[in-house]
Amino acid sequence: MDPSRPKFWNWSWDELVTFDLPAVFDLVYKETGQKIDYVGHSLGTLIALASFSEGRLVNQLKSAALLSPIAYLSHMNTALGAAAARAFVGEITTLFGLAEFNPKGEPVANFLKALCAYPGVDCYDLLTAVTGHNCCLNSSTVDLFLKNEPQSTSTKNMVHLAQTVRDGILAKYNYGRTDYNVLHYGEAYPPVYNLSNIPHNLPLFISYGGRDALSDARDVDTLLDSLKHHDVDKMTVQFIKEYAHADFIMGVDAKDIVYNAVVSFFKHQH
Template sequence: MRRYIIPQMLVAALVMALSWLQCSVRAATASRPGGICEIFVLPRGYACDERQVQTDDGFLLGVQRVSTKAQSGTTSRKPVFLYHGMLSGGESWLLNERDNSLPLVLADAGYDVWIGNTRTTDFSYGHTTASRGDQEFWDWSTDDLVAHDLPIMLQLVYAGTNQTAHFVGFSQGTQVAVGGFVEGHVLPYVDRVVLLAPVVRVDTIKSAMGIAAGLFLVDQMMLLARIWEFNAHLQSGEKLLNTICGYPNAHCYDDYISTFTGANCCLNETRRGYYEEYETQSTATKNLAHFAQQYRTNSFAKYDYGWWNNLFRYHSLSPPEYDLRRIPAMPMLLVYGGTDGLADADDVQLFLKSITFSPQELFLPDYGHLDLLVGTRSNVDIYPTVLDFLAKPDA
């Protein structure tokens, strides 16, 4: 048994028991025609069911459970929870061909796969009282995903399996997980951790969108203009992208993928039309603003509401930082690329220097941000290492 778990065993047992009761009351199997199961999983011959779980602030999250048909309904396999990045949902793991989609690769390896969807993504279920046109629906940032979304989804997995889960996150999903490790919200439910394109520190990002939002306060302009929802496909999003370019005829919208992520080496351009049927999805402008604040302040801190409101929320003039030194030693694998404009290699090194243990690393010099999610060679360059890491026995 791992030494880092021993001091937490009694507390974890109590928390898990309470969580099971909470999840059993607030979670339900959902019938969703046109959902992730129906579109991406069932046609490929896998078992899949849709779940819905409610956060304590009223959002109805979609979670999918995927397995091979031969293993459907069993609970002996280790669960793996996948959490997506910004501007996408759980479907982003399934946009490639069958042998190059991580949930299906994991299911073929015998894992019990669970896919999480953030609160306002297309394959979640909205809110108990607010609609998509309400400011309240978009009043959230990374802090809310740390405090509400990720914990309740991992509690759902534990309630359904009676096991801790391996965690695999991509992009913002990695930052949410790291925030949860710092706060302690998710530690009782997580075993091994894989961070793909880890966007934890964003001090030196190369993304044009990130730099512009950070330096030119584009995020604040949108909030002042009462634009609560951001989507590159909306008219407001297209105007924002072209404004960021700084050149009237540049039309950043035509290449918004590179605008957000930087260059990618290994995408299948013939599938771009298919990708764009589902990506990008909306996020909260406040969520973008939170990333921009982190870039401007060179810190992984909570959302800055201004010194007066910070006093009431945090009892300090400035927002507190997520103290990465509080993350306990755990089995962790970091996978990152040398040309990533968001999970910049220098920022990954800042993260590594900020924690108190040494994770396993897989560095791919030619890979960009999206190559780590929908790259054409993921099943050769990435997934074998991930499977080997997840299969290791506990020390």
């Protein structure tokens, strides 16, 4: 399909769970013949948790490291994020008539400008406005990142994430009308992803930051609570007080603090 056509963008993170992640796993598994150690950050943790809860991928999986996990987003405390979640009242699947949500395009820039005028939203530093105060970024890494990011996503995906923020549960996309939901799911409300169904013996490494505004520590506590029956010796939790959302991927000391711990965790699972 062609990205210039609206149909290309008719997906939310449900499709990443159902099609995208399994395709990646199938390819790697086929090429290597080995079970997979998965590392996800942010949305990459959400789709992994949702997949594992449905029993997908677990046969090809050795262990999973989830950095800055987002599953519950009720406490997301970035002023910009909270304003955006209110603005994306789900039912506008094609906001401004756009199926593609391109952060670098004019319509989205105008939308962000309007949000930035909300009381309490300071967009002087957009990265901070979205992720919280990162402690450990250097400017050359950020410059490189901003050359390639943020990439487009679908407006429908943004709406789905906003629903996740507002409803406080992990559920499939809500079409906003009972008849549409019945058509898609056979029931009036979207099915919920039940995280307590994740196999209790699946080795999990979870790392989160004390200053992360997207993956708020209270929401991570809710996630950990839903995993409370997990085998104790199969779960490692790391809390880094001074880290925010982007530190996990761009922090100058992320290798020493996070990645070495992840690699060591993977090695111990064999």
